[in-house]
Amino acid sequence: MDTSGLMIVRPLTGEDLESALPALARLRIEVFAAFPYLYSGTEEYEQTYLRSFANARDAFIVAAEDNSEIVGCATGSAIDDQHGEFAAPLSEAGFDLASTFYFGESVLKPGYRGRGLGHTFFDAREAHARERGYARTCFCAVDRPADHPDRPAGYSPLDSFWKKRGYRKLPGLTTHFAWPTEPGGPNLTHPMNYWMREF
Numbered sequence: 001m002d003t004s005g006l007m008i009v010r011p012l013t014g015e016d017l018e019s020a021l022p023a024l025a026r027l028r029i030e031v032f033a034a035f036p037y038l039y040s041g042t043e044e045y046e047q048t049y050l051r052s053f054a055n056a057r058d059a060f061i062v063a064a065e066d067n068s069e070i071v072g073c074a075t076g077s078a079i080d081d082q083h084g085e086f087a088a089p090l091s092e093a094g095f096d097l098a099s100t101f102y103f104g105e106s107v108l109k110p111g112y113r114g115r116g117l118g119h120t121f122f123d124a125r126e127a128h129a130r131e132r133g134y135a136r137t138c139f140c141a142v143d144r145p146a147d148h149p150d151r152p153a154g155y156s157p158l159d160s161f162w163k164k165r166g167y168r169k170l171p172g173l174t175t176h177f178a179w180p181t182e183p184g185g186p187n188l189t190h191p192m193n194y195w196m197r198e199f
Contacts, residue, residue: 009120012061017054020063021047023070031107035152036144038181053104056081060128064108064117072108074121076101076128086140089175090194101129103139122165130199138196140175162195170194
């Protein structure tokens with residue numbers, strides 16, 4: 001999964017993952033601080049989250065490195081090993097959780113976007129899911145109104161990118177997840193939409 005130059009995309013497991021946790025935590029905090037997530041997390045929480053994610057069934061974590069610096073990552077695992085907030089609405093809607101692979105996140109520093117790494121992350125996770133016999137993949141994306149006060153001028157959502165990848169937004173199906181939007185602030189509940197691709 002090499003790209004041009006010194007950019008490398010590779011799965012992280014075992015000691016490689018453990019040693020990368022601080023960098024992955026900082027990356028997630030940096031990228032998710034921007035609109036639309038507006039997330040204000042801590043490195044301690046992020047490392048705990050990532051370590052827990054890595055232990056989930058069929059977990060997969062892939063990272064993009066530029067001269068050994070981690071500049072992007074993407075995750076996935078069996079959805080029935082994830083937060084109930086994400087699994088329960090799908091189960092209630094009639095989807096089989098055992099055959100559904102969940103994408104946790106895909107984060108990339110702004111300076112590395114537009115180089116095809118987003119597609120590489122999706123390719124790697126979809127291949128991982130197919131190899132393990134999953135029938136579909138899905139993910140959740142935060143739902144922000146067009147008139148949100150923190151929406152940057154010229155902001156373009158990723159809907160068209162996801163549609164080109166074969167994903168469709170599941171109409172009427174949402175969940176809610178909580179995270180802080182300011183340092184030391186309370187966890188606030190945010191609405192999230194489901195996107196899914198059937199193999």
